[in-house]
Amino acid sequence: xxxxxxxxxxxxxxxxxxxxxxxxxxxxxxxxxxxxxxxxxxxxxxxxxxxxxxxxxxxxxxxxxxxxxxxxxxxxxxxxxxxxxxxxxxxxxxxxxxxxxxxxxxxxxxxxxxxxxxxxxxxxxxxxxxxxxxxxxxxxxxxxxxxxxxxxxxxxxxxxxxxxxxxxxxxxxxxxxxxxxxxxxxxxxxxxxxxxxxxxxxxxxxxxxxxxxxxxxxxxxxxxxxxxxxxxxxxxxxxxxxxxxxxxxxxxxxxxxxxxxxxxxxxxxxxxxxxxxxxxxxxxxxxxxxxxxxxxxxxxxxxxxxxxxxxxxxxxxxxxxxxxxxxxxxxxxxxxxxxxxxxxxxxxxxxxxxxxxxxxxxxxxxxxxxxxxxxxxxxxxxxxxxxxxxxxxxxxxxxxxxxxxxxxxxxxxxxxxxxxxxxxxxxxxxxxxxxxxxxxxxxxxxxxxxxxxxxx
Numbered sequence: 194x195x196x197x198x199x200x201x202x203x204x205x206x207x208x209x210x211x212x213x214x215x216x217x218x219x220x221x222x223x224x225x226x227x228x229x230x231x232x233x234x235x236x237x238x239x240x241x242x243x244x245x246x247x248x249x250x251x252x253x254x255x256x257x258x259x260x261x262x263x264x265x266x267x268x269x270x271x272x273x274x275x276x277x278x279x280x281x282x283x284x285x286x287x288x289x290x291x292x293x294x295x296x297x298x299x300x301x302x303x304x305x306x307x308x309x310x311x312x313x314x315x316x317x318x319x320x321x322x323x324x325x326x327x328x329x330x331x332x333x334x335x336x337x338x339x340x341x342x343x344x345x346x347x348x349x350x351x352x353x354x355x356x357x358x359x360x361x362x363x364x365x366x367x368x369x370x371x372x373x374x375x376x377x378x379x380x381x382x383x384x385x386x387x388x389x390x391x392x393x394x395x396x397x398x399x400x401x402x403x404x405x406x407x408x409x410x411x412x413x414x415x416x417x418x419x420x421x422x423x424x425x426x427x428x429x430x431x432x433x434x435x436x437x438x439x440x441x442x443x444x445x446x447x448x449x450x451x452x453x454x455x456x457x458x459x460x461x462x463x464x465x466x467x468x469x470x471x472x473x474x475x476x477x478x479x480x481x482x483x484x485x486x487x488x489x490x491x492x493x494x495x496x497x498x499x500x501x502x503x504x505x506x507x508x509x510x511x512x513x514x515x516x517x518x519x520x521x522x523x524x525x526x527x528x529x530x531x532x533x534x535x536x537x538x539x540x541x542x543x544x545x546x547x548x549x550x551x552x553x554x555x556x557x558x559x560x561x562x563x564x565x566x567x568x569x570x571x572x573x574x575x576x577x578x579x580x581x582x583x584x585x586x587x588x589x590x591x592x593x594x595x596x597x598x599x600x601x602x603x604x605x606x607x608x609x610x611x612x613x614x615x616x617x618x619x620x621x622x623x624x625x626x627x628x629x630x631x632x633x634x635x636x637x638x639x640x641x642x643x644x645x646x647x648x649x
Contacts, residue, residue: 200306218304238487283297305321308321309327347423359426368396382394421566521552540648544632568589630645
């Protein structure tokens with residue numbers, strides 16, 4: 194296993210500081226070195242260690258109090274007039290306020306590290322935060338170089354927040370464009386993931402796109418698309434599900450949902466979290482805006498991350514699922530390594546290996562298509578004075594299938610490849626009795642086996 198606890202250590206420290214700073218991911222200035230001249234900078238202005246919301250009473254505001262719970266803000270109806278309404282904006286300080294117009298600054302640190310990977314990378318005008326070129330950021334470059342430098346990796350799981358869902362490729366293509374065998378494997382692993390974690394398994398393209406007309410890239414799509422390594426993203430934590438909302442649309446819910454959903458989440462916060470997810474509004478004299486109220490949804494500590502008292506429970510869902518995936522890795526094992534005398538100082542040296550793993554040695558059809566995985570390489574080393582009569586010292590003997598993708602016992606398709614998990618290679622060696630030859634078979638993703646064979 195390879196574990197990277199934090200791909201973005203600097204940004205995490207900013208966000209977790211006593212006076213937190215809102216940052217998408219990287220701490221590097223992008224696309225410009227300077228802050229915008231005017232607008233609101235999202236930050237903690239009342240010094241309570243949280244970045245919440247500010248509300249300002251305004252007859253043309255979009256928001257109003259929920260009729261059953263006045264602390265909860267919901268959107269007014271399209272034709273509604275005559276009530277008490279508010280504008281809501283993030284907590285922060287304001288520069289260049291003219292008394293009428295309000296806008297929120299784009300963060301000076303505009304890089305989104307997940308968009309900086311090579312998979313489906315787009316320029317800034319198409320994909321915000323993608324950076325000037327793929328892997329331009331040192332954090333991303335370090336991960337990319339590690340993955341490229343470790344071809345033995347067969348898959349990976351990246352942990353994000355939030356939505357309470359297991360995400361699989363593609364970001365940019367429908368399932369019909371994926372190799373059928375790869376899709377079957379993803380569906381099997383996803384079903385097991387749902388069984389073990391309680392999280393649904395979905396395709397990003399079909400159920401998790403931010404906009405139906407937009408294509409975004411990310412680390413996990415790059416890992417599968419370019420290298421054929423089975424990759425997943427876990428979006429940890431779903432306060433909506435905790436509050437009793439089931440089968441809600443993961444992305445569309447943020448665009449529009451019934452006000453009753455908000456009320457359920459509010460009541461869950463009151464009953465289970467002691468009001469931690471929604472903070473009561475309190476008056477505050479803002480240095481630029483004057484009288485405002487600060488409170489509302491605590492996105493960072495109850496939405497973007499599980500509350501601390503629930504964090505261990507939430508992450509404990511995943512180790513069994515991760516191990517279950519790892520145990521399906523291809524595994525090269527030795528079947529036979531021997532020598533048979535042929536007379537006249539010659540021997541037939543035989544090496545038979547097999548893949549005892551579930552997955553084929555190449556792992557995925559995508560990897561085969563991309564030609565990124567060598568076959569099993571068999572090699573023989575001879576002692577001084579010995580030589581090869583036939584055969585090559587090193588030879589690619591092909592890929593080995595696993596147990597995946599086989600039909601059921603009552604299938605009407607016959608299995609024409611009963612031993613496609615095995616490979617055999619032979620050499621004719623000239624030597625003398627007692628010589629020892631070394632044979633080895635290695636595969637980038639399935640491992641290495643070695644044997645010493647005495648000529649007797």
